[in-house]
Amino acid sequence: MCGIVGIYLKNKKYNSQLGKFLTGMMNSMATRGPDSAGFAIYSSEKKKKYKYSVCSNTDQVKEISKKLSKHVKDIKVKSISDHLIIETALKPKKFIEILKNHEELSLVGYGSCIQIFKQVGNPKDVVKNFSLEKFSGSHAIGHTRMATESAITTDGSHPYSTGEDECLVHNGSLSNHNNLRRSLQKKGIEIKSMNDTEVAAGYISNGLSDKKSLKETLLDGLKELDGFYTFISGTKNGMAIVRDEIACKPAVIAETKDYVAIASEFQAMAHLPNVNSAKIFEPEPGKVYSWGK
């Protein structure tokens, strides 16, 4: 089953409430995916600074900071539950190589705006553990997982991020991910898990690195990704949704002058401001809808 949610704020006055909105959305989708949960938050970028979201199996933040600062000057480490947000000016190519030498750290996302958190457990507990309510930002995407395709682990949890400031959540399953994984890996896209969604995320990263727009990439994906899906994909500039041609996997969109919200079911957005006067519609199959700067 799985639950997917996304919110893009058009009106900045709501930015400080982004985490609160997403918390309500994730909580009401907990029944669709009680195995694990995760979310990606996009907030304003600091010039020449990168944030690396890292899942850590140790709680020794100080030690990790010390170890990393041997390689990197000017590093800030913040710990939230079992995740660390590492802020540094070091560019991804170099820093990711450094992280690879630390087995206790696994990178879940990076970029100038994005922060990703994911964890095994009931979504209601997961959002509490990460204090999602306190986050602010411009847009956010979340997922509650009912595992079908791969194991219930943090590696198997969404959102998946295979490129700078990119993320993807998925409701459904892909059938041709093994072939696609091999061909993307040959092109140099790093896919770490055996999960189908990570392959789709890699497919999008590949399209974006070929200078295609997110919309173009998702449209191409309709021909090349075989299976059932509703995808919500996020980038630095905004978010997009696409459903496969059969459209078995649900999605509903509510749009007001202040925000756009997407969810698997309407009940996930019943708590949003003025939602009853929003334009509410279901995305048509095989069509890409996107919002952004």
Next chain:
Amino acid sequence: MNLNLKKESLRKVNETLQSIDRKSNKKIFKISNPDGNHAICAGLKDEIEVTIDGHTGYYCAGMNMNANIIVNGNVGTGVAENMMSGTVHVKGNASQSAGATAHGGTLIIDGDTSSRCGISMKGIDIIVKGSVGHMSAFMAQSGNLVICGDAGDALGDSIYEANIFIKGKVKSLGADCEEKKMNKKDQNILRSLLKKASINESEIKNFKMYGSARKLYNLNIDNVSEY
């Protein structure tokens, strides 16, 4: 009687509506704050009127018998699924599989529905004032589906003996579905359905009728290699 889903549990509200004291005069009910909850007004069996103020989730008014249910909002997947009798009137849009497998009663949708409207319908009358999505009336067995707008791909795929009346464009027909000539009897059926939904009867002339070509009823020996 007012029922507030913010104050009372869904189970309590449904139980109240499902166990009406037939001697009492309480026949009119209002539900506020549905907030997309599932199975609101499922399994009602008495001649009562219920108005839901807001948007509902899946299977709203499922298995309805006798009750008249009005939704001032949108409904999720499977509104009035397996309805036996009564009326369900949705003032907004409906999601997938509206009126699925329903045996009787009337479902009126003022807006659009998404895919598979009237899937496997078994006697219900569905009137959609807007458009319907792909695979509508899939394997429809009996009853009538009236569409005032357009239909998506594969309309009436593998249809049995249900009728489809449509005013707008059909993107494509499904297997074994074909246009039929409307006779007096069909026109009378359409007239009464339009009347039920307060649509001007003079519109009849703008509708086309579709039904089963009945070519899938028996094995065609030419296709034997396909099996």
